[in-house]
Amino acid sequence: MKKLVITGATSMLGLALTKCAINLGMEVLCIVRKTSKNLDTLLKLNNLKIEFCDLSNYSNLNIEGKFDAFFHLAWDKTHFSLRDDVYGHERNIRYTLDAVHLAKKLKCSVFIGAGSQAEYGIASCLLSSDTPVNPENGYGIAKYAAGKLSRILCSQESIRHVWVRILSVFGPQMEEHTVIMYVLKELLMNRSPKLTKCEQEWDFLYSEDAAAALIALADKGINGKVYPLGSGKCRKLFEYIESIRNIVAPGKMIHFGEKQYYPHQPMYLCADISELTADTGWKPTISFESGIRKMFTPPLTQIVNSCEYIRQAA
Numbered sequence: 001m002k003k004l005v006i007t008g009a010t011s012m013l014g015l016a017l018t019k020c021a022i023n024l025g026m027e028v029l030c031i032v033r034k035t036s037k038n039l040d041t042l043l044k045l046n047n048l049k050i051e052f053c054d055l056s057n058y059s060n061l062n063i064e065g066k067f068d069a070f071f072h073l074a075w076d077k078t079h080f081s082l083r084d085d086v087y088g089h090e091r092n093i094r095y096t097l098d099a100v101h102l103a104k105k106l107k108c109s110v111f112i113g114a115g116s117q118a119e120y121g122i123a124s125c126l127l128s129s130d131t132p133v134n135p136e137n138g139y140g141i142a143k144y145a146a147g148k149l150s151r152i153l154c155s156q157e158s159i160r161h162v163w164v165r166i167l168s169v170f171g172p173q174m175e176e177h178t179v180i181m182y183v184l185k186e187l188l189m190n191r192s193p194k195l196t197k198c199e200q201e202w203d204f205l206y207s208e209d210a211a212a213a214l215i216a217l218a219d220k221g222i223n224g225k226v227y228p229l230g231s232g233k234c235r236k237l238f239e240y241i242e243s244i245r246n247i248v249a250p251g252k253m254i255h256f257g258e259k260q261y262y263p264h265q266p267m268y269l270c271a272d273i274s275e276l277t278a279d280t281g282w283k284p285t286i287s288f289e290s291g292i293r294k295m296f297t298p299p300l301t302q303i304v305n306s307c308e309y310i311r312q313a314a
Contacts, residue, residue, distance in 0.1 A: 001068045001219055003027045005106060007055075007099060008073030010036040012173045013114070013166070016207035017071060017214055022047050024215070029067065031058075031074070038173050056091070058098035063106060069218040070103035072096060072150075073114045077139070080177065083118075089142035096146040100153045110160040111150065112218050115226070117167045117269055119144040127165070128272040129226040136264055151224060162221035164214065167230035167271050171207025172295050180204075180292075183241055187249040194258040196265075198238035203230035203270040206291035209284040216280035230271030231284045243289050 004021050008014045009030035015038060021028050028048040032039065033055075042050065053061050055074055074095070077088040096113065103111045118140030119133050135141045147163040154161035170180050179195070186193040213229055221227065238256055245252055277283055286294065 001026070001215075003029070003065075003067040003069075004218070005029045005031065005067050005070045005103070005108065006073065007031045007058075007071070008075065008114070010038040010042050011073055012171055012175070012207055013169055013210055013214075014073045015041060015173055016171060016211040017073070018042065018045060018048060020208065020211035020215055029063070029065075031061070041173065055095040055098075058095060058102050061102060063102075066107040068108060069110045069112065070099065070106065070108040071112045071114075071214060071218070072099040072103075074099075075114070075143075083137040083139040086138045089138045092142050093146045093149060096150050097153055100150050100157065100159065103154075103159060104157045108159065110162065110218050110221070111154050112162045112164060112214060112221070113147055113150055115147050115163050115165040116140060116143045117165055117228070117266075119147070119165055122264065122266055124268050126270055126272040127167070127228045127230075129228065129275060131228075131272075147226065155224075160221075160223040162217050162223070163226045164217060165226060165228045165271075166210070167228065167269055168202055168204045169207050169210045169229075170204055170291060170295075171210075174295075179237070179241075180244065183244050183254075184248060187245060187252055190249070190252075192253045192255055193241070194255045195238075195241065196259045196261050197257045198236065198241055200237050200265065200267040201234040201270060202237045202240065203232070203234050204240060204288050204291075205229065205231045205284060206286040206288075206294070208291075208294075209286050213276065213280075213282045213284075216282040217276070220280040222279055225275070225279070227276045227279075228271040228273070229276065230269075230273065231288075232271055232273040234268075234270035235288075240288060244292055247289065247292050 009018050010032050031051045034052045077085045119135050121134035121136045151161045174181050183193045
């Protein structure tokens with residue numbers, strides 16, 4: 001596998017995947033919107049080509065060349081407040097099918113689609129490929145439908161299909177509304193974060209590890225399989241928060257229990273990665289604490305009060 005196509009390449013995971021592929025000596029074609037956040041970061045990378053195209057225009061995109069793998073990470077209406085934009089997510093399903101047709105046009109032999117833990121709905125067990133699905137919002141329903149329908153279309157087009165249900169990935173360029181970024185910003189600004197009790201059991205995976213898993217699945221993932229993607233290890237959310245506090249602002253008070261859980265809050269999210277490891281040999285290598293430190297290039301102790309640092313972390 002030498003030549004990859006990546007949609008959504010300016011997202012946190014897209015950037016990590018692009019960097020991982022480049023570091024492995026692969027050629028990368030990134031399909032992104034001109035208005036994409038983090039575009040400047042992408043433009044600084046070498047050994048890649050960029051094609052500007054909106055999701056809605058994949059069917060009209062005319063690109064020459066032959067590629068090996070197509071990673072479809074792009075998705076519209078991802079903010080939590082838009083999870084039930086039903087017409088927006090109906091369009092996302094169509095865009096996924098357009099991406100399959102584009103993969104065929106580019107002669108890709110494998111299509112890797114980015115699914116979500118939201119496809120499972122509320123679960124209380126390890127999430128595996130066999131775990132029953134019961135998505136509770138438009139986003140999860142659309143992701144599930146996109147995975148099933150793109151599998152059918154890939155079969156019709158003789159393309160190997162791998163669907164990856166991604167749990168909680170964190171790393172550089174993480175979205176501002178996430179709990180990790182909220183806690184980091186509050187601590188860096190010398191404020192005490194106000195949170196729920198944070199009793200839910202969570203599975204966080206660093207973006208570099210997630211990218212390596214996607215590369216491994218493109219190479220060795222089994223056609224038609226669904227793979228949940230996480231670290232395979234669960235901890236209480238308050239333990240993760242305390243780890244961040246101990247790295248960023250030791251001794252700072254965290255106000256747990258000041259907020260209520262939002263409706264339908266999943267209390268257990270942990271991936272069973274045994275099949276992924278068995279099929280590809282991939283295992284995570286970066287701990288949560290190491291990932292938090294890797295998110296920031298300068299030593300935290302030297303810049304914790306730097307306004308510029310806070311701006312970059314936002």
